Amino acid sequence: MKTVCCSIIGFGAIGQGVAEVLLKKKEYLESIGLEVKVVAVVDSKGATVNPEGVDLADCLSRKMTGGTVALESISGVEVIQSVAHELVIETTPTNIQTGGAGLQNMFAAFQTGKDVITSNKGPLTLKYRELMEAAKSAGSHFRFEATVGGSMPIINLTNEVLAGNKVKSIKGILNGTCNYILTRMLEERASYNDILAESMQLGIAETDPTYDVEGIDTACKLVILANAIFGLDATYNDVEVTGITKVTPEALEMAYERGHVIKLIGEVSRERIHVSPRLVPINHPLAVGGTLNVASVDTELAGEITVTGKGAGPIETASAILSDLIAIYEN
Amino acid sequence: MRVSMDIELKDVPGQMLLALQPLSECKANLITVVHHHQKRTPRKTVPVKLVLETKPESIETIKAKLEENGIRVVRVGEHRFRESINVVLIGHVVHTGIQDTIDEIDRTGFAEVVDLSLSMPGINMLSSALIRIDAVGKEDLHRALAILKEVSAKKDLLMVLPIEIQA
Numbered sequence A: 001m002k003t004v005c006c007s008i009i010g011f012g013a014i015g016q017g018v019a020e021v022l023l024k025k026k027e028y029l030e031s032i033g034l035e036v037k038v039v040a041v042v043d044s045k046g047a048t049v050n051p052e053g054v055d056l057a058d059c060l061s062r063k064m065t066g067g068t069v070a071l072e073s074i075s076g077v078e079v080i081q082s083v084a085h086e087l088v089i090e091t092t093p094t095n096i097q098t099g100g101a102g103l104q105n106m107f108a109a110f111q112t113g114k115d116v117i118t119s120n121k122g123p124l125t126l127k128y129r130e131l132m133e134a135a136k137s138a139g140s141h142f143r144f145e146a147t148v149g150g151s152m153p154i155i156n157l158t159n160e161v162l163a164g165n166k167v168k169s170i171k172g173i174l175n176g177t178c179n180y181i182l183t184r185m186l187e188e189r190a191s192y193n194d195i196l197a198e199s200m201q202l203g204i205a206e207t208d209p210t211y212d213v214e215g216i217d218t219a220c221k222l223v224i225l226a227n228a229i230f231g232l233d234a235t236y237n238d239v240e241v242t243g244i245t246k247v248t249p250e251a252l253e254m255a256y257e258r259g260h261v262i263k264l265i266g267e268v269s270r271e272r273i274h275v276s277p278r279l280v281p282i283n284h285p286l287a288v289g290g291t292l293n294v295a296s297v298d299t300e301l302a303g304e305i306t307v308t309g310k311g312a313g314p315i316e317t318a319s320a321i322l323s324d325l326i327a328i329y330e331n
Numbered sequence B: 001m002r003v004s005m006d007i008e009l010k011d012v013p014g015q016m017l018l019a020l021q022p023l024s025e026c027k028a029n030l031i032t033v034v035h036h037h038q039k040r041t042p043r044k045t046v047p048v049k050l051v052l053e054t055k056p057e058s059i060e061t062i063k064a065k066l067e068e069n070g071i072r073v074v075r076v077g078e079h080r081f082r083e084s085i086n087v088v089l090i091g092h093v094v095h096t097g098i099q100d101t102i103d104e105i106d107r108t109g110f111a112e113v114v115d116l117s118l119s120m121p122g123i124n125m126l127s128s129a130l131i132r133i134d135a136v137g138k139e140d141l142h143r144a145l146a147i148l149k150e151v152s153a154k155k156d157l158l159m160v161l162p163i164e165i166q167a
Helices: A013-024 A025-030 A058-064 A076-082 A100-111 A121-140 A155-161 A176-188 A192-200 A216-228 A248-256 A314-329 B013-025 B056-068 B098-106 B136-155
Strands: A002-009 A034-043 A046-049 A087-090 A113-120 A169-173 A239-241 A260-269 A273-281 A294-297 A301-312 B002-009 B027-036 B046-052 B072-078 B083-091 B111-119 B127-135 B158-162
Touching: A002 A076, A002 A314, A013 A025, A013 A034, A013 A058, A013 A314, A025 A034, A025 B056, A034 A058, A034 A076, A034 A169, A034 A314, A046 A076, A058 A169, A076 A100, A087 A100, A087 A314, A087 B127, A100 A121, A113 A121, A113 A314, A121 A216, A155 A216, A169 B046, A176 A192, A176 A248, A176 A260, A192 B127, A216 A239, A216 A260, A216 A273, A239 B072, A248 A260, A248 B083, A273 B083, A301 B083, B002 B013, B002 B056, B013 B046, B013 B056, B056 B072, B083 B136, B098 B111, B098 B127, B111 B136, B127 B136, B136 B158
Parallel strands: A002 A034, A002 A087, A087 A113, A239 A273, A273 B158
Antiparallel strands: A034 A046, A169 A260, A169 A294, A260 A273, A294 A301, B002 B046, B002 B072, B027 B046, B083 B127, B083 B158, B111 B127
């Protein structure tokens, strides 16, 4: 049995999802020879640390009732630097302006020779090359499947399962909030603002939805794909971005009468990175509804491969983190 | 008017020049030439498809001159565009001059706006238009879309293109 000592830095919805999935999958992980021991859980107020392994169920319960897991005032970077472990699961909130705490946590992890698995897009959008170089020079594993498309496998699918295929382009719906809004606007023939309000009530859209509806979130995911799959050194500024705020119910209806839906489509190839609303034929593989994400990978040998799945949600995102963990440590 | 013409050339050098001379003499504007190098008709001639812009009264003269040059004219017909695409425009589509937007495409000669659906829900609300553009060939379609993109940017219109077109 191999014991993997890890920290969970960031204990919001995704971090808690990871804790739940680790509890749920304990026996399965043991059956493939892995014991995952969480030695620290960190949130914005502090941390719970126990080199023998923290009680995840207790952490979840304290977070639920008291709003924090903090038993001592210690930051993520301090935990990474002072507590012995080999894997940092980095699930702090995304900040695409500065990279936020996530960026500091990742650099600290590589400086101390630790592996990193993350769902945090911000640092990868801003400093992809520096992070990859830091990981490489430390000999650390660095995986981030959860940053694009939640549970939907796209980075590992392309780089590992489809290895040997030259990828020509990737097109898809990479933001569930936009997909929900456009789907509901057509169904209800309702305005953008009405459906945005509904999405906020349901918790599908954030209180400040700018990041999603202006296409910024999709653009960040494309930057990660451009770098991780096409080997580019792209940043957010390389993306042409148009969001969905101007789309009208009348436009959706006219398109539908001619056999099309309007979707916010992200496209990436070696030549260009682009986000904009597009007309998609109703029977096209990318015409999925609700909050679903979908991506079509156009490859040299295998042709077009399309995957679809839930793009957000704590358990779905934790599923991508779990698959990265198994990929690093199994065998 | 725009005319498509199927002709057959003998498989010897200099035939294309003989085919194009009558067009030049009659001041016809040649839009496309598709030369099927690999194909042969049962008469062992090479089929060529022309699309040209000319006056209706010149068509018979062109046909006669081609035949004088030994070129067989198999079919003459009003040209049908081969490429077609739907595009959605959203914004102040009418107030920024929809006629002008359409004219920009129509005056190219290689593409035309052939259908328009328009919705104006209220004075201060965004209008939506769905237009169909027909074009002579794929390249012409892309050129027409590039013009439309420029016009849309000037008029602050959101242009929603089909997924199969590179945006």
